Amino acid sequence: MHEKDVKFLEDAFKKYYFEHFDLIHTPKNPEMREFGYQKFNSGMNRHISLKSDKELHLMLMKNIPSDVYCSNAKYSFPNLPMAEKDWQNADLIFDIDAKDLHLPCRVSHTTKKCSICSSVFSNTDSCPQCNSTKFETTSLLCNECILGAKKEVTKLISILTTDLGIYSENIIVYYSGNEGFHIHASVPEYEKLDSRHRAELVDYLTFRGAIPETFGARTNFTKSTFPDLDDRGWLGRVSRAVFNSKSNKQKISKQIISDGYFSFKKKIESLQQEIGVKIDPNVTIDVHRIFRLGGTINSKSGLTKMRCTDISKFNPGLDACFIDESDVTVEANCPVSFKLKNKKFGPYQKERITIPKYAAVYLLCKGCASVV
Secondary structure (H helix, E strand, O other), X not given: OOHHHHHHHHHHHHHHHHHOXXXXXXXXXXXXXXXXXXXXXXXXXXXXXXXXXXXXXXXXXXXXXXXXXXXXXXXXXXXOOHHHOOEEEEOEEEEEEHHHHOOHXXXXXXEEEEOOOOOEEOOOOOOOOOOOOOEEEEEOOOHHHHHXXXXXXXXXXXXXXXXXXXXXXXXXXXXXXXXXXXXXXXXXXXXXXXXXXXXXXXXXXXXXXXXXXXXXXXXOHHHOOXXXXXXXXXXXXXXXXXXXXXXXXHXXXXXXXXXXXXXXXXXXXXXHHHHOOOOOXXXXXXXXXXXXXXXXXXXXXXXXXXXXXXXXXXXXXXXXXXXXXXXXXXXXXXXXXXXXXXXXXXXXXXXXXXXXXXHHHHHHHOOOEEEO
């Protein structure tokens, strides 16, 4: 990123942090957490120990980071190297990202930046300027993608509460600041789980590794009896997905038995994409991960990681956009449109435009503009 663009973003981020300290807080037991941050055009600074909001706010103003992180784990010595930290436990966190849903709309809001000549384009597999097939892709905010991610969040919360007995008041949902959501489940008995046990939990939530025998298949397949639609947990979910209604069950059961065991096994496996929760397994399994801190800005977008009290009504382009509206002139090259604060911007084809600062920050963070 050009130096003038870095300076512009740092000024915008510093102003945000100065005006919105009320949104940024250390989590529980901050003295046991590892904090970290990145600066624009720089690497990660980790193994930082902070004990209060005041120390956190001082770090933000002193360093003007592009991104701020905090560990899910709690340690006896968080500022020491990883091998010496003395891990105690870790929060249970899930990450749902729209890019993992592979929705058909993505092609319409994804830009590509050529690695050779830096041209920005979309809808083609090679650069229109130099024909290079080497490029970086960036996705812009899309309502359909956010709706898809919200559905996965709702699905996850349903399983956490009904199957695992986690109270809804112990589940906190954050918009990640870009294209997804972070779900924090505050449950002491789960915090002691190591990576292996968290991997088993991920398998359960994603419906991975399910076998036909769990859902009624017998050694003599003609004697199989399948679960009822009203059964709890995955038994009921699978039954509802297979039979759709109680009136269909007898007829479809006969067809399943007629098709045979391996056809039923294939059907069970195919249901993973339909009824399993699409979470990033690595995020949940990693007990040493550092996560974006709530209330801080995501440098991939200029939007804020925000707590969602009502996810159904949450609008990222409005509710997580805190940069001010002062006019800024930029050279924009963004072949797709996007909406922020209920205003539409773009597409732009290598043109000089004057737009609100929040939109300019968004375009710069997406690599689709430069300040004039």
